[in-house]
Amino acid sequence: MSRFLSERLQSLKAYVPGEQPKVRNLIKLNTNESPFPPTPGVKEAVAEAAESLQLYNDLSAAKLTRLLAETYGLKENQITVSNGSDEILAFAFQAFGGHGLAFPDITYGFYPVWADLYGLDRKIIPLDEDFNIRIQDYAGNDRCVVIANPNAPTGKALPLSALREIAEKNPDQIVIVDEAYVDFGGESALALIPEFDNVLVVRTFSKSRQLAGGRLGFAMGNAALIDDLNRVRFSFHPYNVNSLTQAAGAAALEQPEYFESCRQAIMDTRAWTVEQLKQLGFTVLDSSANFVFAAAPGMSGAEYQKKLREKNILIRYFDLPRIRDFTRITIGTKAQMEALIQATKEIVS
Numbered sequence: 001m002s003r004f005l006s007e008r009l010q011s012l013k014a015y016v017p018g019e020q021p022k023v024r025n026l027i028k029l030n031t032n033e034s035p036f037p038p039t040p041g042v043k044e045a046v047a048e049a050a051e052s053l054q055l056y057n058d059l060s061a062a063k064l065t066r067l068l069a070e071t072y073g074l075k076e077n078q079i080t081v082s083n084g085s086d087e088i089l090a091f092a093f094q095a096f097g098g099h100g101l102a103f104p105d106i107t108y109g110f111y112p113v114w115a116d117l118y119g120l121d122r123k124i125i126p127l128d129e130d131f132n133i134r135i136q137d138y139a140g141n142d143r144c145v146v147i148a149n150p151n152a153p154t155g156k157a158l159p160l161s162a163l164r165e166i167a168e169k170n171p172d173q174i175v176i177v178d179e180a181y182v183d184f185g186g187e188s189a190l191a192l193i194p195e196f197d198n199v200l201v202v203r204t205f206s207k208s209r210q211l212a213g214g215r216l217g218f219a220m221g222n223a224a225l226i227d228d229l230n231r232v233r234f235s236f237h238p239y240n241v242n243s244l245t246q247a248a249g250a251a252a253l254e255q256p257e258y259f260e261s262c263r264q265a266i267m268d269t270r271a272w273t274v275e276q277l278k279q280l281g282f283t284v285l286d287s288s289a290n291f292v293f294a295a296a297p298g299m300s301g302a303e304y305q306k307k308l309r310e311k312n313i314l315i316r317y318f319d320l321p322r323i324r325d326f327t328r329i330t331i332g333t334k335a336q337m338e339a340l341i342q343a344t345k346e347i348v349s
């Protein structure tokens with residue numbers, strides 16, 4: 001730390017992303033990326049967009065936004081795009097977190113970091129002992145509610161009826177639903193948008209659309225909410241989604257069959273992996289995401305992670321209260337998961 005850093009930021013603890021190793025031959029199951037390549041068509045679209053890189057990108061991301069509106073059955077003014085969903089979440093925290101935020105004790109680790117960065121008060125609401133969100137704990141809140149659904153790192157999902165109840169019981173607060181993982185079996189809060197002016201749905205192309213490195217996220221909600229987010233965006237960085245990424249995102253949306261087949265493959269491989277882990281004595285939470293949250297028998301999460309690392313397999317461990325027995329394992333290809341199970345058999349035997 002230099003002596004120049006603003007006092008307000010001196011105690012800020014930055015978010016620590018999962019490791020992105022440069023070593024080859026590692027099986028990388030630690031950051032919930034897709035194991036599949038981008039949609040065929042992305043490469044060409046990006047190459048074509050690269051021919052105009054001397055120009056600034058389209059501020060309105062017109063083609064991408066039109067395709068998103070068609071895909072999700074909304075109007076274009078109900079959508080805004082961002083440099084990964086992290087960025088739009090950060091904008092939403094700034095825009096709507098003025099009276100503070102409420103989110104679970106076990107959830108996406110970036111939420112408390114943004115709260116600290118923007119100096120926002122937060123109320124941490126514990127999950128129940130089975131790691132479920134208790135919806136009654138969110139009734140009548142006096143602050144912005146943030147729910148990852150499915151939740152991370154648990155993978156557990158709330159049904160639409162629960163999200164509706166949270167929105168209904170907080171009519172004067174924004175409910176941000178972070179749907180980074182919803183395409184792997186969750187129920188979207190999208191259906192609530194026509195009815196509720198306080199529901200903001202945040203999505204990403206990083207998990208189910210094979211574009212983590214492209215950095216593309218978006219938010220959907222009532223046009224006034226989207227306008228608020230654009231006010232933050234235009235006060236920070238209007239050109240936030242570069243032209244290569246806009247082209248990649250549009251190309252991905254133009255081939256929905258590829259998206260469908262990839263997400264189906266992940267869900268099938270997840271079912272197989274859960275079954276295998278359970279046979280080996282693991283405790284595995286019900287997952288609606290592209291990862292599973294699992295506790296190895298007779299071993300801490302840290303130990304299991306370390307032993308897999310020695311076998312060139314990366315998974316994620318969180319050194320946090322209540323979840324030290326667990327590790328988060330991204331669902332990769334079937335071959336990667338077979339390697340994980342084989343390595344695990346050697347570790348637990």
Ligand code: PMP
Pocket residue numbers: 083084085086087108148151152178180203204205206212216217
């Ligand atoms: N929300 C959740 C719950 C996540 O796990 C992640 C991935 N780290 C994100 C949002 C952000 O993803 P991205 O910025 O790549 O869109």
